[in-house]
Amino acid sequence: MTMEEPSPLPNDSPVANSPDERQPTYRRVVLKISGESFGPSGERGISMEETVRIAEQVFAASKLGVEIAIVVGGGNILRGATFSYGQSLIHEATAHQMGMIATVMNGLALQDALESLGCDVRVMTALHMDDVAEPYIRRRARRHLEKGRIIILVGGTGSPFVTTDTAAAQRSLELDADVLLKATRVDGVYSDDPEKNPHAVLYGRLTYETVRQKRLRVMDTTAIAQCMEHSMPIMVFNFKKTGNIVKAVRGQRVGTLIEEEQAVRQTAGT
């Protein structure tokens, strides 16, 4: 079996060799949390109960000493493409700006939830909003991380027509993260939509190329292309399972790992 075929997930196996498995494998991570994670289950809007649940996991992960930058989505409030679809009253670019503003709202909620737990946290925005959050400046973001602060990156890339997946890929590269952790509601990457197809198989490890060829639903194509070009590993995992954010940040494999073919082959021993 090649590692590109569906393979059962080894339980919590370390991604890289760590001399002591209690020690984190990663030094710095970018954690992408989609907007729907902030919403009440299946509904629009922001639930502080859900937000605190995320914050508690992030807080526990930060205690490992790993530097954490969080990119938040806004889909629980508005997605530009969906909002503007089929109507001429709003320019699609305007709708995307509204989507970016939605990510700011989620980020502010997460900031206060983290602060209530005693975290040192900063919100940095790609859109200019001086009264609300500090501007995203790469060097300043790195400095916050070095000082042990959690940073919440909002406003996406600041440009319309892309999504926060692209922002997460972009920030991972700019901040020299070791991995992009994509938190989702499912256990990883499947051969088909697991909510529609009960026979969908969960992949343990994949190459970027396979993701592209099979058009697997992982992240948008720009994000995958950027990660592929710069060999940024992506881990897709279910943050709803308690403890998974901590495990992912520590470097344990709790979902599907997407990386270069060479790395996949090495691990598979081929």
Ligand code: UDP
């Ligand atoms: N958005 C954008 N540029 C960006 C990031 C986001 O225009 O760099 C807009 C886009 O309309 C997107 C919305 O903001 O649909 C919310 O982000 P996203 O859909 O990525 O949120 P998620 O699906 O992660 O909740």
